[in-house]
Amino acid sequence: MTKAIVPAAYGQQPMPTRHDARFQEIVTFGAHTAERWMASPGPLSLPEYLEALQYNLPGSTRQPVLDGFLMRIEQHFRAVPLPAPASSLPVEIDDTATPPAAALPDGPAPESMATSAEGVCHG
Structure with missing residues (x-):
């Protein structure tokens, strides 16, 4: 089945969507x-x-319009050059800074979940 595409823009290739042609x-x-x-x-x-x-579109057209809209913005973002890698930037130590997402655990520790559940109504 042929898919609708977001036409090429900003030096980026056309982007196929999940929608029928x-x-x-x-x-x-x-x-x-x-x-x-x-x-x-x-x-x-x-x-x-x-x-x-979305409010002004018929139901069957909402998702294809939104996908075209957001994918065009994605093309624009991908065309913007990225800054230099962080390793080449000056390093400042900030003990109050939030750690990078990769350093965070996947979820709260079991004991913190139990503590946060105290006082919650279960009925």
């Missing part, structure tokens, strides 16, 4: 809407804009 115009509309949003920021934040956009 019959949604191509709708996906492209989402991509163009993202370009307009990025070119002329208005009073709405990105979440507010997406909520308003």
Whole structure:
């Protein structure tokens, strides 16, 4: 089955979506809407804009439009050069800083879960 794509932009390759090719115009509309949003920021934040956009779309077109919109923004982000690796930056020691996510445990320790569950109504 052929899929709808977000057309190439910002030097990035076209991006296939999960939507059938019959949604191509709708996906492209989402991509163009993202370009307009990025070119002329208005009073709405990105979440507010997406909520308003969804509100005004028929149900079957919402997800293809949102995917086209977000994938176009992804193309834009991927086109922006990344800063130099952190190892080349000056090192400052901050004992109050939050550790990187990789250093955090997968979840709370069992004893902290029991402590936080005290006083919770189970009924």
